[in-house]
Amino acid sequence: MRDMNLRSLPPYFHALPRDVRRLCRANRAHTITSGMAAGYIQANLVILPADQARQFEEFCEKNPKSCPLVGMSAPGDWSAPALGQDLDIRTDLPLYRVWRDGVLVAEVTDIASFWRDDLVAFALGCSFSFENALLACGVSMRHFETGQGVSMYRTNIACTPVGPFSGPVVVSMRPFRSKDIIKATEISAMIPLAHGGPVQIGFPEEIGITDIATPDYGVATEIKSDELPVFWACGVTPQAVLDASRPAFAITHAPGAMLVTDIAIPDYDRLVKDFSVPII
Template sequence: MSQTPVLDEASSGLAVRHAARQGRLTGHTSGLAREQVQGNLVVLAAADAGDFLRYCQRNPKPCPLLAVSEPGDPTLPTLGADLDLRTDVPRYRVWRHGELVAEPTDLRALWRDDLVSFVIGCSFSFEHALLAAGIPLRHVQQGRNVAMYRTHVATQRAGAFFGPMVVSMRPLKAADAIRAVQITGRTPEVHGAPVHLGDPALIGIADLSRPDYGDAVEVMADELPVFWACGVTPQAAVAAARPAFCITHAPGAMLVTDLLNRRLGSA
């Protein structure tokens, strides 16, 4: 009998999607599929999709759009072959009137013909470039989800959608932080350069040991906390806008596409 393959950084996007589809992967995707672009997911009724599209266009730093589906279509051929948005994310979140009501691993029973899907770039994609440059990432070393925080930085409103920017944080030594700014600035499709370095209180974060999403990691005395805009920002906007129905990914549980990280940006 053949063994189930172990998922790791060398896995393909297709292998990660199949693992999620089969229920073998229900957690975060940080550190998986080194070569492939990962994406955040937002699914809304067509009646709400126009406002959300404008919200993404007005807030490209936290909401860089990779693809938008046709209503009712659970596939996105531009992001991958054999890709099904109803099954290929390890864990989803279901929202009703802005309240989180469920975290299923399969959407087939909830899918509707009027649903429009948005896939937004994810910072997990640039992590591999940082690692390749010799920049250590503590949450990857420890097998944890990245730490994410709600800030007091307001996003630009579009229709019903508004709210605070959410950021992801990685502790880095000063020299590595400078290199990280240079490296990630080349890939605006996955959030680009950091939005803040240093004192978290300046962007409304009171305690780094208590992230709003993901897992806390220690910031050493010789390190700076470095903050990137995060694709969980739309979940804060959904909570504020309170649409009747919405589906998102669970923070850190991303859609892994067939797009290649090395083809992002201008390089």
């Protein structure tokens, strides 16, 4: 009993993380991991040279809502066993981006030719994991229905800076009716590795969003009159921070092409059972 709503669930929803990673390694995966491997933590990938890794790790620790640190590799170790069995961080994501001095220099399905012995990989939690949990509980989201992706906004909330790393918190927005505001808040709060609970409900201007119809990333999402916009800290935050800090060398995932880890959401089956019923 893992979901209420089999018909409308995405393909690969019940796939295991290692199977998604094998598809990626064979370059046969979809390029977006949204809706895959429900029950497991997906992650944004940030790879930096070891000489910057300590400060970036501290940056993540000080900004846990935006940059929840799922795990990291030892320098040069592309296997990162804490994140998955039989993992090769160089091949097991659908698509990567390679950056020099903050400029995108390559978008590739395999980073073996860019690998160096001093590289440290950071896995930072991603909203795909809590979205999968919402889907499993029968909570639908407009951006899945429209297929247009989530709306994201830069806020007036500053990340706690560390060394060269600083920038605004970026948030994603999903409109919900009351009953799903409550479910989405309670469910996401139970998954701190996927950004945890929301940071704003109903008053976007309080976090510096003056025009909800014009997101800074992604396309606009309709908000109906019986809905409120709910905002979560978003994994685009570290991307914006890297854009601003322009490290000499970095590799990241491409947007939506996440690392699917073997780390299970704690108590996932009970969570789905508890939240698959009406709130009262």
